[in-house]
Amino acid sequence: MSAKIGIFFGSSTGCTERIANLIKEEIEATGAATCEVMVISAANAKLFPNFDFLLFGGSTWNIGELQDDWGLTLPTLGNQGLKGKKVALFGCGDQFGYSNSFVDAIGLIGDRITELGAQTVGWIVPDASYQFEFSRGVYEGVMMGLPIDEDNQAALTPQRVANWTHWVLEEFGLAPAAVA
Numbered sequence: 001m002s003a004k005i006g007i008f009f010g011s012s013t014g015c016t017e018r019i020a021n022l023i024k025e026e027i028e029a030t031g032a033a034t035c036e037v038m039v040i041s042a043a044n045a046k047l048f049p050n051f052d053f054l055l056f057g058g059s060t061w062n063i064g065e066l067q068d069d070w071g072l073t074l075p076t077l078g079n080q081g082l083k084g085k086k087v088a089l090f091g092c093g094d095q096f097g098y099s100n101s102f103v104d105a106i107g108l109i110g111d112r113i114t115e116l117g118a119q120t121v122g123w124i125v126p127d128a129s130y131q132f133e134f135s136r137g138v139y140e141g142v143m144m145g146l147p148i149d150e151d152n153q154a155a156l157t158p159q160r161v162a163n164w165t166h167w168v169l170e171e172f173g174l175a176p177a178a179v180a
């Protein structure tokens with residue numbers, strides 16, 4: 001039986017929701033797992049234990065603040081369903097408009113779920129195509145998840161999603177065998 005992945009997102013104008021569905025398509029195309037995509041809420045968080053692995057996506061608003069669904073839900077989360085779980089993070093932001101708080105939500109969500117016992121995976125070193133000044137998601141040059149900028153760099157999104165998704169599957173131990 002293939003693994004089950006839950007993709008939980010918060011999105012105000014639909015960007016993070018689109019990325020969540022792109023990631024689902026990318027994962028399911030490999031045959032490595034099946035994915036369910038749903039909004040993050042206190043009620044849906046009760047479903048965490050149903051999944052082998054989790055992906056959390058959230059955008060950043062109001063200069064470094066969580067998007068509303070995450071803003072409401074993150075403080076309600078306990079460690080139930082997160083302790084020992086591998087969780088990969090992604091988020092949408094605007095690196096030119098908000099260069100000093102680019103995708104801060106990745107760091108805000110990541111820090112909290114780490115306190116709750118989750119193991120974050122899918123960290124990446126942002127390549128030269130990113131030009132932001134600061135993000136709460138970055139520790140010693142490494143971003144805790146996938147930053148997406150549909151406001152300025154939509155053309156780069158498909159490749160960023162594809163590369164990152166395959167890296168995450170590897171970290172979940174679900175990477176498809178390399179073709180010889």
Ligand SMILES: Cc1cc2nc3c(=O)[nH]c(=O)nc-3n(C[C@H](O)[C@H](O)[C@H](O)COP(=O)(O)O)c2cc1C
Pocket residue numbers: 010011012013014015016017058059060061062063064065067092093094095098101102103104150151
């Ligand atoms: C008032 C306002 C504040 C914003 N603040 C930030 C921010 O601090 N950091 C960031 O990366 N993006 C910021 N953004 C950009 C949004 O996060 C971006 O448009 C994102 O794609 C929205 O994703 P969503 O539709 O999934 O909510 C802001 C946008 C607006 C209009």
